[in-house]
Amino acid sequence: MKMPEPDGDVIARRAQIIKAMQAIVPGEGVITDSDELRAYDHDGLMAYKGLPLIVVLPETTEQVSAILKYAARHNVKIVPRGAGTGLSGGALPLADAITVGLAKFNKILDIDFDNRAVVAQTGVTNLAITQAVEHEGFYYAPDPSSQIACSIGGNIAENSGGVHCLKYGLTTNNVLGIEMVLMSGEVVRIGGKHLDSGGYDLLGVATGSEGLLGVITEVTVRILQKPETARALLIGFPSNEAGGDCVAAIIGAGIIPGGMEMMDKPAIHATEDFVHAGYPLDVQTLLIVELDGPEAEVDYLIERVDAIARQTGATYLRISQSEEEREVFWSGRKNAFPAVGRISPDYLCMDGTIPRNRLADVLKRVAALSEKYGLRVANVFHAGDGNLHPLILFDANQPGELKNAEQFGADILRYCVEVGGVLTGEHGVGIEKRDLMGVMFSEDDLKQQQRLKCAFDPNQLLNPGKVYPTLHRCAELGRMFVHEGKLPFPDIPRF
Amino acid sequence: MTKTLKPETAEQVLDAIKWAAGEGMPLAVRGQGSKDGFGRAVDIPHCLDLTGLSGIKAYEPSELYMTALAATPVAEIEAALRQNNQQMSFEPPNMGILYGGANGESEGSIGGAIGCNLAGPRRIQAGAARDHFLGFNAVSGRGEVFKSGGTVVKNVTGFDLSKLLAGSFGTLAVMTDVTFKVMPAAEKTRTVLILGADDAGAMVAMAASLGSANEVSAAAHLPEAAAALSGVSYVADAGQAVTAVRVEGPGPSVEHRCRALTALLKEFGEIEELHSENSALLWREIRDVRLFDAIDNQIWRLSVPPAAGANVVASLRSDIGGRVFYDWGGGLIWLSMGTLSDAGHETVRAAVADTGGHATLIRADADVRQRVPVFEPQATVLKDLSARVKQGFDPNGVLNPGRMVEGE
Numbered sequence A: 001m002k003m004p005e006p007d008g009d010v011i012a013r014r015a016q017i018i019k020a021m022q023a024i025v026p027g028e029g030v031i032t033d034s035d036e037l038r039a040y041d042h043d044g045l046m047a048y049k050g051l052p053l054i055v056v057l058p059e060t061t062e063q064v065s066a067i068l069k070y071a072a073r074h075n076v077k078i079v080p081r082g083a084g085t086g087l088s089g090g091a092l093p094l095a096d097a098i099t100v101g102l103a104k105f106n107k108i109l110d111i112d113f114d115n116r117a118v119v120a121q122t123g124v125t126n127l128a129i130t131q132a133v134e135h136e137g138f139y140y141a142p143d144p145s146s147q148i149a150c151s152i153g154g155n156i157a158e159n160s161g162g163v164h165c166l167k168y169g170l171t172t173n174n175v176l177g178i179e180m181v182l183m184s185g186e187v188v189r190i191g192g193k194h195l196d197s198g199g200y201d202l203l204g205v206a207t208g209s210e211g212l213l214g215v216i217t218e219v220t221v222r223i224l225q226k227p228e229t230a231r232a233l234l235i236g237f238p239s240n241e242a243g244g245d246c247v248a249a250i251i252g253a254g255i256i257p258g259g260m261e262m263m264d265k266p267a268i269h270a271t272e273d274f275v276h277a278g279y280p281l282d283v284q285t286l287l288i289v290e291l292d293g294p295e296a297e298v299d300y301l302i303e304r305v306d307a308i309a310r311q312t313g314a315t316y317l318r319i320s321q322s323e324e325e326r327e328v329f330w331s332g333r334k335n336a337f338p339a340v341g342r343i344s345p346d347y348l349c350m351d352g353t354i355p356r357n358r359l360a361d362v363l364k365r366v367a368a369l370s371e372k373y374g375l376r377v378a379n380v381f382h383a384g385d386g387n388l389h390p391l392i393l394f395d396a397n398q399p400g401e402l403k404n405a406e407q408f409g410a411d412i413l414r415y416c417v418e419v420g421g422v423l424t425g426e427h428g429v430g431i432e433k434r435d436l437m438g439v440m441f442s443e444d445d446l447k448q449q450q451r452l453k454c455a456f457d458p459n460q461l462l463n464p465g466k467v468y469p470t471l472h473r474c475a476e477l478g479r480m481f482v483h484e485g486k487l488p489f490p491d492i493p494r495f
Numbered sequence B: 001m002t003k004t005l006k007p008e009t010a011e012q013v014l015d016a017i018k019w020a021a022g023e024g025m026p027l028a029v030r031g032q033g034s035k036d037g038f039g040r041a042v043d044i045p046h047c048l049d050l051t052g053l054s055g056i057k058a059y060e061p062s063e064l065y066m067t068a069l070a071a072t073p074v075a076e077i078e079a080a081l082r083q084n085n086q087q088m089s090f091e092p093p094n095m096g097i098l099y100g101g102a103n104g105e106s107e108g109s110i111g112g113a114i115g116c117n118l119a120g121p122r123r124i125q126a127g128a129a130r131d132h133f134l135g136f137n138a139v140s141g142r143g144e145v146f147k148s149g150g151t152v153v154k155n156v157t158g159f160d161l162s163k164l165l166a167g168s169f170g171t172l173a174v175m176t177d178v179t180f181k182v183m184p185a186a187e188k189t190r191t192v193l194i195l196g197a198d199d200a201g202a203m204v205a206m207a208a209s210l211g212s213a214n215e216v217s218a219a220a221h222l223p224e225a226a227a228a229l230s231g232v233s234y235v236a237d238a239g240q241a242v243t244a245v246r247v248e249g250p251g252p253s254v255e256h257r258c259r260a261l262t263a264l265l266k267e268f269g270e271i272e273e274l275h276s277e278n279s280a281l282l283w284r285e286i287r288d289v290r291l292f293d294a295i296d297n298q299i300w301r302l303s304v305p306p307a308a309g310a311n312v313v314a315s316l317r318s319d320i321g322g323r324v325f326y327d328w329g330g331g332l333i334w335l336s337m338g339t340l341s342d343a344g345h346e347t348v349r350a351a352v353a354d355t356g357g358h359a360t361l362i363r364a365d366a367d368v369r370q371r372v373p374v375f376e377p378q379a380t381v382l383k384d385l386s387a388r389v390k391q392g393f394d395p396n397g398v399l400n401p402g403r404m405v406e407g408e
Helices: A008-012 A014-024 A034-040 A061-073 A126-136 A152-158 A202-206 A240-252 A265-275 A295-311 A323-334 A336-343 A356-373 A401-418 A434-440 A443-456 A474-478 B010-023 B074-082 B110-115 B161-165 B199-210 B251-268 B276-287 B306-320 B345-353 B366-371 B380-393
Strands: A054-056 A077-081 A097-101 A108-112 A117-121 A175-181 A187-191 A215-222 A229-237 A259-264 A285-293 A316-319 A346-349 A377-382 A387-394 B003-005 B027-030 B046-049 B056-060 B065-069 B133-140 B145-149 B173-181 B188-195 B216-222 B242-249 B270-274 B298-303 B323-327 B332-337 B358-363
Touching (some): A008 A014, A014 A054, A014 A061, A061 A097, A061 A215, A077 A215, A126 A152, A152 A215, A175 A202, A187 B380, A202 B380, A229 A240, A229 A295, A240 A259, A259 A265, A265 A323, A265 A336, A265 A377, A285 A323, A295 A316, A295 B251, A323 A336, A346 A401, A356 A377, A387 A401, A401 A434, A434 A443, A443 A474, A443 B145, A443 B380, A474 B380, B010 B046, B010 B133, B010 B173, B056 B074, B065 B074, B074 B110, B133 B161, B145 B161, B188 B276, B199 B242, B199 B251, B199 B306, B216 B276, B242 B251, B242 B276, B251 B270, B270 B276, B298 B345, B306 B323, B306 B345
Parallel strands (some): A054 A097, B003 B046
Antiparallel strands (some): A108 A117, A117 A215, A175 A187, A175 A215, A229 A316, A259 A285, A259 A377, A346 A387, A377 A387, B056 B065, B065 B173, B133 B145, B133 B173, B188 B242, B188 B270, B216 B242, B216 B323, B298 B332, B298 B358, B323 B332
8 A cells, every 4th residue: 555755854854843733722732752752653454554743632622723733834634533442443543644643532511301412622532422421321323343442533534334224324324413523624613413414415425525624623413312122133135135035035024134244254253152042053154133113112123033034944043032132132142353363464455335235246246256365254234334354364574565455455356346336344445445435436426525625624634544545636626627528419308 | 609518438428528617517416406596506508417327327226336327316215215115214305396397396307416415304324325325436627537536335346436525526527327335224113292392302312312212313303394295194283393313224122112202202391103104205305304384584504513503593583583493413503594695604603613614505595696605615735625525526527516615
C-alpha cells in the first residue's frame, strides 16, 4: 500500500509545530517522544504501521478548532483518531501529519429520556452510551463488535454496523446531530434532538466520511427501549445453498429478525474448538436467527422460522430455552475472530456486501480462490443484510504471504462487486480498499465525491491518502469543460 | 419563452444538462409536479420534465430493494409492493392534496419523494426517505453522469452521496434512477386512542408510549378542531382532542402491545382502539396533512425536539393564533394560519429557535415564497459550506437555482 510522499518541509518544521501545539493544548496533551508515539502507530488494521509527526490530545472543541486553524494556515496535514479500533486503516498515522486523538472527549453531556436522545462527546465509547441509559431500560442500537472500546465519534466517521442493523439500522440511521470542526477551524452544529434539518443533509454525508470532511467533537444519538425479550434459533444445513435459501425464505415471509448470522464449516470448527458452544460439527452452514420483541411476538415468530428452516432442509435445529442458552448460541459467533486467530498466526478480515441470493455462489468462488492462493479461509456472514466477512488465514512471517493474502482479499472484493455488491459494508475503505475504488466507481463518480471533499477541505489536509486512490487538486476538479455543443433538439421531445 | 424539455432516456437528460450548463441556462427540474408549491418560488424559463423516465427497473422482494426510473409514480411503486406485502417504510406523504396542483391529487414521483426527503408518521421509527435511499444514477449540474451507492443496505464505500441528494430539491443533480430499500408490510396494525388529553398531557403520553418497549410506529396528537375533520367517525365524533398511538407487527404481538399501551395510557384519558380500515385512514389523513379546513391557509411544518412540541405551540398561539396538529410524538408540528404577507416567519422561527429545531413554510402563495425564506435560514458557516457543496455539483447554477436558498 503506497502512501503519499511525506512533505519534508513540514517534517523540518516539527519543532515549530510542537511549540504551537503546546500553546494550544497545555500540559501532557502534546506527545512527541517516539516511544510514546508508538502507541499510536497503527489502528485495527495491524498490518500497517507508521509514526505520526506528533500526537495532540485536545480536550475542548476550542482546542480542536485552534489546532485545525493552525494546521490549515501552515499547510500541515491532520489525521483524526478516535479509539483506534477501525479495521481499514482510516487512522493510520502519516509521518508529516498531526494525529489528533479524541480520547479526552470522554463525557456524556446530556441524557434526555423524554426526547429519547443522548448527547455525548466524541470519544465516549459505544457501550458507555448504553450503560448510561440502561437503568431506564434504554440502549443505543448499533453494536459493532468492538463496542467496548470503539468511540461514538469513530462510529460516525465509519458509519459502523453490527449484528442488529437489519432491524435497527446502521449508525447513520441512529445519529441525530453532530458538532464538527472544519479544516478551517470553523465549528458547525448540524441537527440536534429534532429530525431532518432543513438544507443539505451534511450530517448524512459526514457520517461514514472516514475523517476526510471534519473532526467530530460532539454527537447526539437516539436511544431505544430494549425489547422485552429475545430468543434465538441455531440452525444447521448440509449446504451453503440450503442456508441461503432459508435466509431468503425468512425475509420472503416478511420476518425481519433482530439478528441473522451465518458461519461456514471452517468458522464453525474454529469457534467450537475455542468456546465449546455446542455447535454441530457435521453441518456445512450454521445460522443463528434471533427474534426480539414482546414474548407473544417472539414465540409466534420462532414457530414460523422453525417451520421455514425445516422446509428449506435444516438438519440441525435448536431453539434457546433460556437467556443463558441464547448467549451460548452467540458465544461462538461473537468469538469467531479470536477463534480464527488461534488457528493461524495472522488473518485478514474482509468486508464485502453481496445480494443475499448470491451467497452460495460467492462462497464457491471464495473456496476456489482459497485453493488458487493456497491460503485457508473461514467465512462469517451478517446474512440478514448480505455483509460477508471472509477471514483469510496467513503467516506474516512467511515472505510474500501478506501480499498473497491481500491479493486473495482483493479478488474476493472484486467478485462481490461483480455480483452486484460493494467493497465494504461496515469497516470502511481507509487505506485497505483504497486502490480498489476504481472497481466500483468510474473516474467521474470518484471525482464528484472528491468535489464534496473540496467543499469541506479545499487544500486536502484532512486524512490524505485514505479512501481515494488519486487525489486531484480542488482547482482542477472545479474546472469545467464548457460544452460548445448546442442542445440536440431533434432528440429531445419538447413542448 | 418557456420551453419544456422532455427527455426519455438518461442520455437525453445528460444532453439537456450539458446544453444548459454550457449556455448557463437554468432548468426547473420537475417530476410529476405534485410538489410544485414546495420550496422558494422561482421563475425559471426552461423546464426539464422527467415524466418520460418512468417505470420499475428491478424489484427483488427477497433482496428488499427496488430500482425505478426517477419519475415513476409513487402510486405505481406502492401497487407493485402491495402485491408482495411490502412497503416503503418511510411512508411518503401524498403532497398533491396539500398543493392541489395541476395534476390534482397526484401522489408524485419517487424521485420527488426522495429529492424532498419526505417522511410520514413512521419517521420516528423507520426514518425518512434519506434512510431508505440506497443508490442512484444522476447527472450533475456540470453535465456529467455519476452514480453512488448500490442495491445493498450495508454499504460504506465512499461518501454517502445518497444522503446529500435526498432533500436537495433537485439543486445538485438530476437523478435518472433511484434504488431504495423496501420492507415487509406489517401483518396487523392497530391504533390506541386517548380522548380528551390537552396538548401538554398528550406530549407526556406520547413520550411514555415511545419510551416503552411497545415498538410504537407512530404517535400523533389532534387537538379538538383537527380531530373533528377526520373521516374516522370515532375520531371526529369524540368532540374532544384525540391522541393516537400506532402499533404494527404480527397479530399476537400487536394485540399484546395494545393491551400494554392501554394499561400505560389510561391515566391520560378515555381509551379507544382503531382497527384496520379506520386506523389506516387516520394515519393517511395525518400523513397527507388533511386535518385543516381552509384550503387557502398558509401552512408551516415545524420540526422540534418532541417533548418541546406543546410549549412551542403555546407560545405561537398567543402570538399568531392558527391551528395545529402534532405528529412524530410531538416533534412535528403542522401549523395552519390565515394569510399574512410575511407568513409570520419571524414569529414562527423565534418560537422554534430556542429548541434548536427548524421551520419550513410548506404552503403559501408564490409571492410570499419569494419574499420569505421557505427553509430555515442557516448560520453563516453552514450556509457558506452548503453553497460550496452546490458549487461542486452545479457550478453554473443551472439546476433549480433559488429553489432552496435565494441566489443559489
